[in-house]
Structures are given as C-alpha cells and as structure tokens.
Amino acid sequence: MLDANLKAQLKAYLERLQRPIELVATLDDSDKAQEMRSLLDDIALLSDKVGVRNDGVDTRKPSFAVTRPGEPARIGFAGLPMGHEFTSLVLALLQTGGHPPKVEAELIEQIRAIPGDFHFETFISLSCHNCPDVVQALNLMAVLNPGISHTMIDGALFQDEVNDRKIMAVPTVFLNGEPFGQGRMTLEEIIAKIDIGAVAREAEKLAAKEAFDVLIVGGGPAGAAAAIYAARKGVRTGVVAERFGGQVLDTLAIENFISVKETDGPKLSAGLEQHVREYDVDIMNLQRAEALVPGSNGLTEVRLASGATLKSKSVIISTGARWREMNVPGEKEYRGRGVAYCPHCDGPLFKGKRVAVIGGGNSGVEAAIDLAGVVAHVTLLEFDKALRADAVLQKKLFSLPNVTVITSALTTEATGDGEKVNGLIYKDRTSDEVHSIPLEGIFVQIGLLPNTDWLKGTVGLSAHGEIEVDARGQTSLPGVFAAGDCTTVPFKQIIIAMGEGAKAALSAFDHLIRSSAPG
Incomplete structure (x- = not known):
C-alpha cells in the first residue's frame, strides 16, 4: 500500500x-x-x-x-x-x-x-x-x-x-x-x-491590555507583513484577526509568489504566522472588529464583537476581502446544499452530476476545468459578452467535451426542491430571454468584496467599498493606515498585499515619531 x-x-x-x-x-x-x-x-x-x-x-x-x-x-x-x-x-x-x-x-x-x-x-x-x-x-x-x-x-x-x-x-x-x-x-x-464562557473570559483579558503603538486589524499577508515590519522597529505591536491567514487559507495552488516556485494557501499562512511569532507580537485570533473609534487623547479604539475594546497610537487595517456573492434568490437558502464557493474542496461530492460555474475570469475558468474531470457536465455562465480568463486557460476549457460556455448570461435565481439545488435560471442579456438549466450544483466564482462594512462612516471608502489610501497607505483619519485587498490599491495579489503591509507599517512608525516629537 x-x-x-x-x-x-x-x-x-x-x-x-x-x-x-x-x-x-x-x-x-x-x-x-x-x-x-x-x-x-x-x-x-x-x-x-x-x-x-x-x-x-x-x-x-x-x-x-x-x-x-x-x-x-x-x-x-x-x-x-x-x-x-x-x-x-x-x-x-x-x-x-x-x-x-x-x-x-x-x-x-x-x-x-x-x-x-x-x-x-x-x-x-x-x-x-x-x-x-x-x-x-x-x-x-x-x-x-x-x-x-x-x-x-x-x-x-x-x-x-x-x-x-x-x-x-x-x-x-x-x-x-x-x-x-x-x-x-x-x-x-x-x-x-x-x-x-470562553468568549467572555477572552474578552475580559483583551480589555485589560495596555494601549499598543501599532495595532494591526487583520491577519492575512498584508497584516503579517505589517506586524513583522512594525515589531522590528521595537514598538509595541498587536495583531487582532478574525482568523490568522485570512483568505489565503482558502487558496489552493500559488505559483506566482516570487522566489517560491509553488506552494499552497494553508502552507503559506502557516509560514506567515510562524514568522510573525518570531517577534514580540501580541496575536489575538478569532476576534472580529466591529467599530473604529477615533480618540481625542491620541489613541484610536477598535471595538470587537466579543465586547472588548483595544486601544492604539496607530492602527493598520488589513481586513482583506471575501468571495462575492450573486445575491439572487436561492443562493443563501441553498448554500452548502448545492451552492458552493470552493470547487476543489466540494467538487468530488458532485461526481457524475451536472454543475454550473458562475464567472468567466481566471478563477471561474480554472474551476470549470477542474470540475470537468469529476462531474458529468459543466455549464459556465459569464455576464460579459466574452470570457475574461487568460488565453491559455480558455484554450484548455474549449477543448473539453463536457463543458458548455454561455456568455451574456445574467443568473437570476438558484432553484431547489427545499432541500438542495435542482437548477438555475438565467436571462440572456442580448435577447432578454429567460432560460432554466437543470443541475445539482452551482459554483460561484465572481470575484471579491472588501471586508470594510464595519468602517462605513469612519474612514473614506470608494464607491466599491474599498478603503481610500494615499501612496503611504494613509487613510482619511490621521494615524490610521490600511493595506491589502481591502484598499483602493489595484491588482489584488498576495505579493502586492505584503508590500503594502510593509509600507503601512513604516508609515505608522513615521507617524509615531512625528506625533511624539517635541514641538
């Protein structure tokens, strides 16, 4: 064996x-x-x-x-x-x-x-x-x-x-x-x-912590890089994260991280955490931020869902992004019962069945290619009039005999029998005709949404909900910086998020020096 x-x-x-x-x-x-x-x-x-x-x-x-x-x-x-x-x-x-x-x-x-x-x-x-x-x-x-x-x-x-x-x-x-x-x-x-009682005990411990010099909210690549760069400056550094590693934990193959030929998300996340723990960084995991409150005494407060409040002289927000949902009837009702977001994880459960992939970018086309080797048939639906994936991926996709590609398609509903998905409904955007596709699974691959809902009305956000930052990672609030996929910085890539995290930490340190300098 x-x-x-x-x-x-x-x-x-x-x-x-x-x-x-x-x-x-x-x-x-x-x-x-x-x-x-x-x-x-x-x-x-x-x-x-x-x-x-x-x-x-x-x-x-x-x-x-x-x-x-x-x-x-x-x-x-x-x-x-x-x-x-x-x-x-x-x-x-x-x-x-x-x-x-x-x-x-x-x-x-x-x-x-x-x-x-x-x-x-x-x-x-x-x-x-x-x-x-x-x-x-x-x-x-x-x-x-x-x-x-x-x-x-x-x-x-x-x-x-x-x-x-x-x-x-x-x-x-x-x-x-x-x-x-x-x-x-x-x-x-x-x-x-x-x-x-564990949540209450942890909240009590968090609330008793002294103010940080740099508090990083989010534990993905940007947050990890910010923590390392801040800690190396010798300042009191903390990381509060809903889950350390962030969305990278859900990423499978990573083949464009410079100097590392190939790795995967869980392995990279473990490496990030191990590196951060080499320094004197206070990691507070499983804590969701609910509000950012500017202080009048030079300290900014971050209020957590557990009820605790953390204080810091500077804050770096690196809360990343999450999978974008279709927001159509049936999606929430059948999540985990036919509606899925991880084709590699859940694909084997649909062996021999019919599925759809929503989205014609790289992630959608890659998902369709992977699923085609497991399921009976894949229907890929793209909102635009043409796929947006790289040419090499499209060539592979169109070579597969059990894949159908439909463009100019607006998905309007995930249908089911009350227990699980049994189909989807889409509208042809060129003719306005409505079509129904019988199937057993729907894999949603339509991009990301920034995790910034908790910041509305506090820092400047773009029309897409991204935190507006300048070239130094500074937000609209003095002493509050941001980095990674939650910001307006273009090209959401791991290596870019890390660079932005490092830059935000250096900017935060510069802010600390200038704000504490004698007048």
Whole structure:
C-alpha cells in the first residue's frame, strides 16, 4: 500500500512513539477494505509499538480506529486517509502514542477541562485542502479529553450516507448527530463553540491590555507583513484577526509568489504566522472588529464583537476581502446544499452530476476545468459578452467535451426542491430571454468584496467599498493606515498585499515619531 519513500518517512516518525498503540479495523470484502488492511499491516511492520486487530465493530465498513491498548477508541477513520489526509493519520498515530502536540499549553489545558460528551463526525474529500485542519484539530481534542471522540468519513466512499444527510460541501462536521459546522475551522474556533464562557473570559483579558503603538486589524499577508515590519522597529505591536491567514487559507495552488516556485494557501499562512511569532507580537485570533473609534487623547479604539475594546497610537487595517456573492434568490437558502464557493474542496461530492460555474475570469475558468474531470457536465455562465480568463486557460476549457460556455448570461435565481439545488435560471442579456438549466450544483466564482462594512462612516471608502489610501497607505483619519485587498490599491495579489503591509507599517512608525516629537 505504501511505497518505499512513504514507509521510510513513516518509520522515522513512528520512532517518536512513547507508548504502544493499536489499529482496530472493521473490514468487509471490498477492494477498499483490502487496501485498508494492507495500509494497517504496513504501518504495524514499521514499529514494534504498533499492533493491528481486525475485530472492530464499527457500523461503517471499511474503517479503523487508532487507540491505546485497553482503552475505548476515540479516533476513527472511515476511509483511507491518503492524499491530504495522510498527515492527519500520522499525527493521530503520534499523538495517541504520547508524542506531544505542537499546541500552546494554555489550549491543551482548556481542552482537557471541557466537560461533557462530544462525538464529532467530519465528512471530507481526499482532495480538500481545508479538511485536514478540521480533522487534525478534532483528533487532537479526542486524544486530550476522554469525553471527546471523532471519526473522519470519506464522503466519496460513503456516498449513501452523504446523500441521506444531504451533505454537499466539505468539510461538514456533525456533533452528537446534529450539524455543527461547515468549511474550514481552526482548533481555537472549535473550542470556542463548545467551551461555554470562553468568549467572555477572552474578552475580559483583551480589555485589560495596555494601549499598543501599532495595532494591526487583520491577519492575512498584508497584516503579517505589517506586524513583522512594525515589531522590528521595537514598538509595541498587536495583531487582532478574525482568523490568522485570512483568505489565503482558502487558496489552493500559488505559483506566482516570487522566489517560491509553488506552494499552497494553508502552507503559506502557516509560514506567515510562524514568522510573525518570531517577534514580540501580541496575536489575538478569532476576534472580529466591529467599530473604529477615533480618540481625542491620541489613541484610536477598535471595538470587537466579543465586547472588548483595544486601544492604539496607530492602527493598520488589513481586513482583506471575501468571495462575492450573486445575491439572487436561492443562493443563501441553498448554500452548502448545492451552492458552493470552493470547487476543489466540494467538487468530488458532485461526481457524475451536472454543475454550473458562475464567472468567466481566471478563477471561474480554472474551476470549470477542474470540475470537468469529476462531474458529468459543466455549464459556465459569464455576464460579459466574452470570457475574461487568460488565453491559455480558455484554450484548455474549449477543448473539453463536457463543458458548455454561455456568455451574456445574467443568473437570476438558484432553484431547489427545499432541500438542495435542482437548477438555475438565467436571462440572456442580448435577447432578454429567460432560460432554466437543470443541475445539482452551482459554483460561484465572481470575484471579491472588501471586508470594510464595519468602517462605513469612519474612514473614506470608494464607491466599491474599498478603503481610500494615499501612496503611504494613509487613510482619511490621521494615524490610521490600511493595506491589502481591502484598499483602493489595484491588482489584488498576495505579493502586492505584503508590500503594502510593509509600507503601512513604516508609515505608522513615521507617524509615531512625528506625533511624539517635541514641538
């Protein structure tokens, strides 16, 4: 099952096991079960601390559990954890075997102290780059707290269960049989949802913090660059972010980041956070800003959704952007039930089905190309009279036999049967004729909206809601700067956002010097 290279790597990892573990399999006569048996046998041969049993009683076949001898199983894999999920398997083996996780001690103690019984189930696809973070977070919680258990379920392998539970997006998490969450979630986010009182405790700690010299709102590429440049100046620096990494976390292939031939969003985000933590930066994650209040005493306030208020001598806003929605009837009603925004993550759930892609730019055409290899048919709809994607992408798109391209198309409604999408309606902009397309999925790829709603009436915004900045990143408020995709700076690119973040930090430092200089 495992090739020689993977075996060598895994053998080295398994040398870190501090105590014995068992792999308990529940198998049937399927080909996948035979692959699973081969995988487990391969693992057991690599370490004398790993045993294998085939007497599991899980209702899902094939599946296996990772446990300690004599203890109830708390981590399960219903499916082969290969591809993106192989790391989830390795971590489950190591952590069950006593290898310490790379998590802050405060979080570990918080997990151990959570009372109650929690059984999580996570439906994934092996091509989903967001799924492993959720699987690994829940597996870790199961290792640390005997009241928590977790099972990863490969949606492609257990299609009947996917259909019965009406799952049309991954990762989808159930808690004790009820829907818990969908999409990317960090360990901290999951803990906050089940640890009653955690939000209030954190808000109290935040409110007690002293004023910062530079406070950065947003933890994407622009915010990370600003934090590093500010901290290197020796000033008191803080980063408050709804989720560190920002939208880059949802980006798959990155092939235009200069000096790095190729990487992906989660890997780049992890590198950004690691770099920021090398400096004396106060990172306040999972905190959403709700208001910016200019102060009369030289301090600007940032009010958070948790109820806390942070103060700073200068502020850099780098809240980025989010996926633009169609804003048509049915979109919100069927989000996660046929309406999706990540073709790479959710595409495998639509295997053999008919889908539409809305948007004819690079992201839309790339999505259509990817989906064409999985689904039965793709219909791409573009509002303009011609596609806007690069010529090389268009050439590839038009070579595919199961893709239809419709231009001058205004999508007016996502239709459904009350439970899931069953089609869409669009108007031909040249003839005003209305058409209906029967399908099972709609992937929206029509650009970005700046995350600036919380700033209306405070700083100058463009007609598109972007923060207006000058060449130094200065906004309409003295001492308040902005950088990245939330600003009027053209060309929304990671590398540009980083440069703008660095520039905003240098401008903020210059502001601090000038505002504190004797008159």
